[in-house]
Amino acid sequence: MFFVLSKVVGWLVYPLSVCFFLGVLIAIFYRRRAMRWLLVAMVLCLYGASARVVAEWLVGCLEGPYQAPVALQHYDVAIVLTGMVRLDIQRPDYIEFNGHVDRILAGISLVKRGVADKLLITGGSGLLAYPWLSEAKQLRPFARELGLTDEQILTEEHSRNTYENALYSAEIIRQQGFQKLLLVTSAFHMRRSVGVFHRQGLYPDLYPVDFFSPLAAQRIRLSDFFPSAHMLSTTTLMVHELLGVAMYRVQGYY
Secondary structure: OHHHHHHHHHHHHOHHHHHHHHHHHHHHOOOOOHHHHHHHHHHHHHHHHHEHHHHHHHHHHHHHHHOOOOOOOOEEEEEEEOOOEOHHHOEOOEOOEOOOOHHHHHHHHHHHOOOEEEEEEEOOOOOOOOOOOOHHHHHHHHHHHOOOOHHHEEEEOOOOOHHHHHHHHHHHHHHHOOOOEEEEEEHHHHHHHHHHHHHOOOOOEEEEEOOOOOOOOOOOOHHHHOEOHHHHHHHHHHHHHHHHHHHHHHHOOO
16 A cells, blocks of 8 residues: 555656646636735746756755765675666567666676675665566566576565565575675665665675765856756656655655
8 A cells, every 4th residue: 555655646746747636726716816826826936946956956955974984895795776667668679778777787797897796786666557567577688688697696676665675685685694795776865775785684895876965065047047858857867765764764665
């Protein structure tokens, strides 16, 4: 139930969804004075969500603690959280990736460089419409194509969200007797990921990738206040993640 609820609530609070509902209210009550305030709210919501200055502030809230370089040691396993495959538009002869493909590429690289002995890919389907598909299952042959052996790859193919990633991965980690762990995921996703792994009694070192924020602070420019479709997409992603952090805390997942 929580899995379904999280998907529905997430859609309801996205900036464009809020603007849509405000637009519906304006259409219903267009003859009333309150209409102008609803219109102002809709414009401000859409503008704020599409301005770089707002998007980068939200990015900083999530990525800020994970900007420092990682001092790598040697690890038993590198754990890659999925969320980089477009399961809804898959083709039989290749994998359609989204913008978070750095997760799996970094994980494969860590094993090939000898930083980690094994790669654990964790994740089934996070889609309500395609529960029978599995990202980890599709990524296994991809990792082989890029040079890893079957013995170097472990998969957890059933988890639907970050909490289940940690829950099911913990079972594999304990069965295999792994001690030194390295967690690989997007920097904006790391806060929630760390929390759920700690909840399972696992304390991996962190390897954030897929950064949205620059390495050095940048001066604010006039163009940062101009609306942008790209920034609207970034804001939506950050709102989704912040909502996930809040819901996981309420649910007691960490």
